[in-house]
Amino acid sequence: MSLFWAVLGRFIQPAQVITTVFGAAVLLGTALLSSPLATTSGRPSDWITALFTATSAVCVNGLTIVDTSAHWSPFGEVVIAALIQVGGLGIMTLATVFTLLVSRRLGLRARLSAQAETRVLNGGDLRRVVGKVVVFNLSCEAVIATVLTLRFVVGYGESPGRGLYLGVFHAVSAFNNAGFALWPDSLVRFAADPWICLTVAVAVIVGGLGYPVVFELRRSWRRPKRWSLLTRITLAVTAVLLAGGTLVFLVTEWANPRTLGPLDGEAKLLTAFFTAVMPRSAGFNSVDIAQMHPSSWLVTELLMFVGGGSAGTAGGIKVTTLGLLTFIVWAELRGESQVNIGHRRLTEAAQRQAVSLTVLSAGLVALFSYILLVLTPHAPDKVLFEVVSAFGTAGLSVGVVSAVSPAAQTLLTLLMFVGRIGPLTLGSALALKERTRRYELPEEDVIVG
Amino acid sequence: MSLFWAVLGRFIQPAQVITTVFGAAVLLGTALLSSPLATTSGRPSDWITALFTATSAVCVNGLTIVDTSAHWSPFGEVVIAALIQVGGLGIMTLATVFTLLVSRRLGLRARLSAQAETRVLNGGDLRRVVGKVVVFNLSCEAVIATVLTLRFVVGYGESPGRGLYLGVFHAVSAFNNAGFALWPDSLVRFAADPWICLTVAVAVIVGGLGYPVVFELRRSWRRPKRWSLLTRITLAVTAVLLAGGTLVFLVTEWANPRTLGPLDGEAKLLTAFFTAVMPRSAGFNSVDIAQMHPSSWLVTELLMFVGGGSAGTAGGIKVTTLGLLTFIVWAELRGESQVNIGHRRLTEAAQRQAVSLTVLSAGLVALFSYILLVLTPHAPDKVLFEVVSAFGTAGLSVGVVSAVSPAAQTLLTLLMFVGRIGPLTLGSALALKERTRRYELPEEDVIVG
Numbered sequence: 050m051s052l053f054w055a056v057l058g059r060f061i062q063p064a065q066v067i068t069t070v071f072g073a074a075v076l077l078g079t080a081l082l083s084s085p086l087a088t089t090s091g092r093p094s095d096w097i098t099a100l101f102t103a104t105s106a107v108c109v110n111g112l113t114i115v116d117t118s119a120h121w122s123p124f125g126e127v128v129i130a131a132l133i134q135v136g137g138l139g140i141m142t143l144a145t146v147f148t149l150l151v152s153r154r155l156g157l158r159a160r161l162s163a164q165a166e167t168r169v170l171n172g173g174d175l176r177r178v179v180g181k182v183v184v185f186n187l188s189c190e191a192v193i194a195t196v197l198t199l200r201f202v203v204g205y206g207e208s209p210g211r212g213l214y215l216g217v218f219h220a221v222s223a224f225n226n227a228g229f230a231l232w233p234d235s236l237v238r239f240a241a242d243p244w245i246c247l248t249v250a251v252a253v254i255v256g257g258l259g260y261p262v263v264f265e266l267r268r269s270w271r272r273p274k275r276w277s278l279l280t281r282i283t284l285a286v287t288a289v290l291l292a293g294g295t296l297v298f299l300v301t302e303w304a305n306p307r308t309l310g311p312l313d314g315e316a317k318l319l320t321a322f323f324t325a326v327m328p329r330s331a332g333f334n335s336v337d338i339a340q341m342h343p344s345s346w347l348v349t350e351l352l353m354f355v356g357g358g359s360a361g362t363a364g365g366i367k368v369t370t371l372g373l374l375t376f377i378v379w380a381e382l383r384g385e386s387q388v389n390i391g392h393r394r395l396t397e398a399a400q401r402q403a404v405s406l407t408v409l410s411a412g413l414v415a416l417f418s419y420i421l422l423v424l425t426p427h428a429p430d431k432v433l434f435e436v437v438s439a440f441g442t443a444g445l446s447v448g449v450v451s452a453v454s455p456a457a458q459t460l461l462t463l464l465m466f467v468g469r470i471g472p473l474t475l476g477s478a479l480a481l482k483e484r485t486r487r488y489e490l491p492e493e494d495v496i497v498g
Numbered sequence: 499m500s501l502f503w504a505v506l507g508r509f510i511q512p513a514q515v516i517t518t519v520f521g522a523a524v525l526l527g528t529a530l531l532s533s534p535l536a537t538t539s540g541r542p543s544d545w546i547t548a549l550f551t552a553t554s555a556v557c558v559n560g561l562t563i564v565d566t567s568a569h570w571s572p573f574g575e576v577v578i579a580a581l582i583q584v585g586g587l588g589i590m591t592l593a594t595v596f597t598l599l600v601s602r603r604l605g606l607r608a609r610l611s612a613q614a615e616t617r618v619l620n621g622g623d624l625r626r627v628v629g630k631v632v633v634f635n636l637s638c639e640a641v642i643a644t645v646l647t648l649r650f651v652v653g654y655g656e657s658p659g660r661g662l663y664l665g666v667f668h669a670v671s672a673f674n675n676a677g678f679a680l681w682p683d684s685l686v687r688f689a690a691d692p693w694i695c696l697t698v699a700v701a702v703i704v705g706g707l708g709y710p711v712v713f714e715l716r717r718s719w720r721r722p723k724r725w726s727l728l729t730r731i732t733l734a735v736t737a738v739l740l741a742g743g744t745l746v747f748l749v750t751e752w753a754n755p756r757t758l759g760p761l762d763g764e765a766k767l768l769t770a771f772f773t774a775v776m777p778r779s780a781g782f783n784s785v786d787i788a789q790m791h792p793s794s795w796l797v798t799e800l801l802m803f804v805g806g807g808s809a810g811t812a813g814g815i816k817v818t819t820l821g822l823l824t825f826i827v828w829a830e831l832r833g834e835s836q837v838n839i840g841h842r843r844l845t846e847a848a849q850r851q852a853v854s855l856t857v858l859s860a861g862l863v864a865l866f867s868y869i870l871l872v873l874t875p876h877a878p879d880k881v882l883f884e885v886v887s888a889f890g891t892a893g894l895s896v897g898v899v900s901a902v903s904p905a906a907q908t909l910l911t912l913l914m915f916v917g918r919i920g921p922l923t924l925g926s927a928l929a930l931k932e933r934t935r936r937y938e939l940p941e942e943d944v945i946v947g
């Protein structure tokens with residue numbers, strides 16, 4: 050078997066596989082959404098609307114240039130949901146496969162000295178792991194869809210059929226961190242409804258943690274001391290970002306009459322939490338993002354840039370990357386000659402991957418912001434928000450994306466694509482290409498990107 | 499002698515020394531500028547005006563909340579020039595001393611294996627090096643002052659006395675990268691005058707390269723192959739940033755009627771070059787920065803964040819840091835297991851220092867931007883510009899700093915101080931605290947910060 054993995058690892062170029070799969074899905078989606086059947090008006094959409102929406106769905110981004118429920122027919126909506134499912138499941142599956150591939154190859158080389166490498170996701174062969182991912186994904190969606198459907202039927206008087214349709218669509222959209230909603234104001238009308246908001250928030254968090262972490266939690270829930278570095282960093286950074294984000298939004302928007310102001314205390318807390326969860330990177334909103342204070346935008350941008358967990362449905366540079374950077378800085382400030390996290394020494398390779406991913410991502414955001422500032426007349430703060438949202442596959446919008454020219458929309462389409470497949474591609478490609486490794490002490494690798 | 503260095507290295511904490519020296523200079527400057535003698539009106543300035551201006555001068559920042567020539571009397575202007583000279587020379591001297599200290603201590607430990615470490619600035623003992631720095635600083639300023647004085651007298655009909663006063667003030671302000679000017683519109687009136695603009699630009703570049711680089715260039719001008727890594731990186735990144743910045747400003751502002759538009763072709767080129775030089779980090783301007791296109795602001799912000807060379811008068815994270823990050827990313831993209839630059843392997847310590855400095859700096863800018871967005875009603879893009887300018891000691895302004903409350907101005911004062919002494923302090927403290935180093939191959943260190 051090890052020969053099989055070695056040969057496979059040599060011939061499969063993750064960048065090519067991922068780009069091809071996602072590119073094909075986008076093209077197919079564009080074709081389907083270009084059909085007159087896909088719109089409520091019965092007239093075919095123009096090419097940029099179809100391309101942008103298909104890319105947004107496949108890349109589980111959620112940015113839209115038309116109102117989803119008004120523009121697209123039920124057929125169009127089903128196509129969008131299917132593209133989200135393919136995109137979300139696709140990225141998870143591919144991420145899992147390449148993670149496995151990386152850990153196998155490392156295992157092959159360093160079996161004697163670094164057993165720890167293979168602790169994450171060593172549960173079986175490729176087919177079994179992909180099967181587990183698919184089953185887990187569909188099971189979670191089923192649970193979420195059930196809760197949402199019940200709430201829509203019982204709480205809002207929808208017919209069972211319509212309730213199920215809404216429940217399934219938003220379950221798929223939430224668990225895959227896509228953020229497409231069938232109401233023009235996203236979920237603003239449910240801002241004070243914990244059944245909807247908490248269900249969606251939990252779906253987003255679980256989907257965005259990433260499979261390696263979720264599976265390890267399921268396997269050894271009661272033994273936190275045996276959790277891998279990846280799981281510990283992901284959970285810690287996630288907790289800090291969610292708590293910090295909630296606090297900031299609560300304080301900043303408390304009295305804003307156009308956001309949290311009109312809500313009562315409990316609903317304020319719920320909405321602030323919801324708003325802190327969504328940048329990682331689902332992109333639903335239960336307040337009007339465009340009406341938030343500019344300081345809240347800045348915080349949202351930072352959260353969107355970071356995104357969620359590795360090898361999940363979330364985008365951004367990933368919480369693991371932020372965690373690694375924090376540990377590098379901390380070790381440096383303490384004058385340590387190595388970066389140690391919880392009795393493990395962080396590999397140089399992981400450090401450099403974290404740095405490279407962050408630098409390249411920041412460069413990409415700066416470059417696209419510059420181009421869009423040149424191309425469009427919109428205010429720089431709004432342009433930056435939209436660019437970070439497109440890059441981080443967050444899908445939150447302050448209104449720029451639907452108001453710019455097709456040229457700018459095409460650029461944002463490209464950025465959504467690169468933002469989605471870039472970090473994973475880069476992470477996998479870098480890890481697989483790594484030419485030599487030295488093993489001196491027990492080390493442990495975490496996935497970057 | 500080596501015992502002396504070892505003992506000194508153990509007891510001097512760079513952070514304490516630098517903070518104390520600069521804090522004392524700021525307090526003395528504030529006291530002097532609070533005197534009624536220092537203002538044209540004869541009434542004492544309020545505390546924030548005196549504190550802000552003194553900090554801006556000592557930290558060679560150049561941000562102002564009052565018009566320098568209108569508000570301050572000749573006595574006040576002389577105090578400002580003296581503070582600039584003390585601040586500029588102080589940071590260079592301290593940087594040089596600590597650089598020397600670091601290379602000595604390394605030399606002590608690793609004399610047999612890493613002779614390369616001591617190649618930069620190994621020319622003599624402490625007193626001689628500091629003497630060289632002071633002599634070089636004053637000589638350069640004398641040359642610049644002479645050129646400027648001649649131009650003011652011959653080209654603009656100033657009296658010899660007034661011409662000399664203006665020449666010396668702006669020579670000190672330019673070479674120390676301070677950016678204080680005695681005209682309300684900075685150097686806009688000289689936009690098309692190459693005598694003034696090129697002289698100031700050269701002064702800014704030479705002062706901002708940093709002493710280690712300048713001295714090495716003087717010593718081995720004809721033997722580029724023997725230049726240290728520090729010198730090669732500094733020159734290469736400087737050249738790229740200056741050429742790129744000039745090109746961007748030329749293209750973006752070419753037809754802008756409020757910036758380059760009214761100028762002829764040659765003056766356009768001169769002004770674009772001047773505008774590209776000033777963010778690193780002198781802060782004079784020959785066009786109205788507030789009238790530039792937002793995309794030009796973005797580029798200016800990036801240039802200000804990077805700043806100039808290490809151990810010089812420039813601020814920011816330094817071009818060396820940007821260079822190291824670029825090489826780290828490049829090595830990672832190529833799948834190298836080590837970062838090699840020009841037949842040298844970059845130390846892990848230098849890599850981590852570059853990363854730490856950049857992450858902390860970006861965090862500082864984000865934090866201060868957030869606070870100022872909460873405290874002031876100004877547009878986010880302008881706030882960000884001003885924060886980056888204060889952090890990078892650039893001193894360019896789009897008008898926010900003079901329009902905000904004393905509380906916000908106090909925060910910006912703090913940021914100017916931290917932005918000036920932070921990178922050097924951090925760099926020195928990190929390098930001196932470094933506990934263990936391994937030497938496997940010939941390595942070479944560069945200064946970060």
Ligand SMILES: [K+]
Binds near residue numbers: 226228331
């Ligand atoms: K999304």
Ligand SMILES: [K+]
Binds near residue numbers: 559779780
């Ligand atoms: K300056």
